[in-house]
Amino acid sequence: MVSGTHPDEIQLLDYVEDDLDTASRGVVEAHLAGCAECAEQISRLQAGREALRGAPMLEAPAGLLGELPEHARPARRSFRPGRAIAILAPVAAIAGVVAIVATTNPGEGDGGDEGARAVAAQTAQAQEGGGEELAPAFDAAVVRSVAGPARDVVQVLQAKGFDARRLDGRVEVRGATPESVGVALEDRPNGPVEVVAVP
Amino acid sequence: MRDPDGDLVRRAQRGDRWAFEQLVERHQHRVYTLAARTLGSPEDAADAAQECFLRAWLGLPRFRGGALFSTWLYRICLNASHDQRSKRRESKPLEEAPEPADPRDAFVASELSGGLQRALSELDDSYREAVVLYDVLGCSYAEIAELTGVAEGTVKSRIFRGRSELAKLLGTPSEGTES
Numbered sequence: 001m002v003s004g005t006h007p008d009e010i011q012l013l014d015y016v017e018d019d020l021d022t023a024s025r026g027v028v029e030a031h032l033a034g035c036a037e038c039a040e041q042i043s044r045l046q047a048g049r050e051a052l053r054g055a056p057m058l059e060a061p062a063g064l065l066g067e068l069p070e071h072a073r074p075a076r077r078s079f080r081p082g083r084a085i086a087i088l089a090p091v092a093a094i095a096g097v098v099a100i101v102a103t104t105n106p107g108e109g110d111g112g113d114e115g116a117r118a119v120a121a122q123t124a125q126a127q128e129g130g131g132e133e134l135a136p137a138f139d140a141a142v143v144r145s146v147a148g149p150a151r152d153v154v155q156v157l158q159a160k161g162f163d164a165r166r167l168d169g170r171v172e173v174r175g176a177t178p179e180s181v182g183v184a185l186e187d188r189p190n191g192p193v194e195v196v197a198v199p
Numbered sequence: 200m201r202d203p204d205g206d207l208v209r210r211a212q213r214g215d216r217w218a219f220e221q222l223v224e225r226h227q228h229r230v231y232t233l234a235a236r237t238l239g240s241p242e243d244a245a246d247a248a249q250e251c252f253l254r255a256w257l258g259l260p261r262f263r264g265g266a267l268f269s270t271w272l273y274r275i276c277l278n279a280s281h282d283q284r285s286k287r288r289e290s291k292p293l294e295e296a297p298e299p300a301d302p303r304d305a306f307v308a309s310e311l312s313g314g315l316q317r318a319l320s321e322l323d324d325s326y327r328e329a330v331v332l333y334d335v336l337g338c339s340y341a342e343i344a345e346l347t348g349v350a351e352g353t354v355k356s357r358i359f360r361g362r363s364e365l366a367k368l369l370g371t372p373s374e375g376t377e378s
Binding site: 009010012013014041043044045047048049051052053055056057058059060061064065066068069070141142144145190191192194196 | 210213214215216217218219220223227228229230231232235236241244245248249252253256257304306307310311315318330331334335352355356358359360361362363364365366367369
């Protein structure tokens with residue numbers, strides 16, 4: 001004899017997965033005791049589950065990951081107004097100085113790119129000189145990840161004249177290009193220590 | 200929910216290939232299994248998995264972490280598998296594959312030519328994806344809902360129907376007793 005209306009698909013699945021509370025489970029069990037159709041559904045659900053869960057994880061063939069192209073555009077760090085102000089303030093100051101110099105020295109006025117590079121370099125120096133900008137830089141470029149520990153990597157780089165420091169579990173090299181840092185670390189095997197360059 | 204892949208994902212987003220390789224190492228068997236159970240062919244699965252990781256690498260700068268990295272990756276894998284299937288339909292059918300020399304390949308080939316895979320291949324795509332994600336890969340209802348873009352109730356319904364049909368196709372002991 002059937003007890004109550006038939007449970008729906010979701011209740012039957014929840015029953016098999018043991019996701020029902022005690023009261024609901026009791027209702028479904030009472031129904032199953034008198035309903036061959038639902039009992040049959042339960043058997044199928046269990047049989048299907050057993051077949052699927054017995055299926056092994058398949059091993060991927062070797063060399064699945066081919067040569068990776070360059071990222072189209074690296075992700076930027078999230079915007080933090082406080083840090084932006086800290087970074088932009090010296091930029092504004094230096095830009096002002098450069099503007100004055102350009103105005104008073106027309107002979108160098110057409111070197112726009114050089115001027116911009118000078119601003120960037122001086123900005124880096126300004127941040128460096130301040131010594132307080134300890135948050136990771138906006139446009140840090142990953143050199144590669146090398147074998148650690150991180151303090152050894154820092155020492156190696158410092159011994160070669162780089163301004164390297166540990167920061168947030170990685171090694172940050174300031175005032176250097178990724179290429180120059182890469183050359184300095186070319187003998188070091190790959191590993192978990194991320195090395196970034198901040199030009 | 201904290202993503203166990205979060206640190207590696209952030210590093211890979213900044214262009215760290217080593218970090219991405221670690222992610223591939225972590226997920227490659229599950230991605231391959233998903234593709235293989237979806238497509239039923241080792242060769243097509245390898246192509247789809249490779250395409251999946253390439254797309255993931257290229258798309259990483261746009262991944263915002265709203266979902267788990269694994270959920271995002273499985274979605275890419277399913278898309279790549281669908282594309283691979285369309286490509287296969289447009290080209291000639293897969294020729295009889297030679298006997299694999301590597302025992303691991305032979306195991307995969309044997310798994311994908313067995314009764315379970317034949318039964319899976321008979322299922323509606325949405326049922327097959329649901330049961331493979333839930334029962335084989337162990338994804339939660341919420342994850343499957345997120346990556347398939349349907350409600351959790353629909354996911355449960357698909358699992359119910361997928362398992363039931365699979366049991367019928369596999370010929371469970373109680374087959375034939377249905378009224």
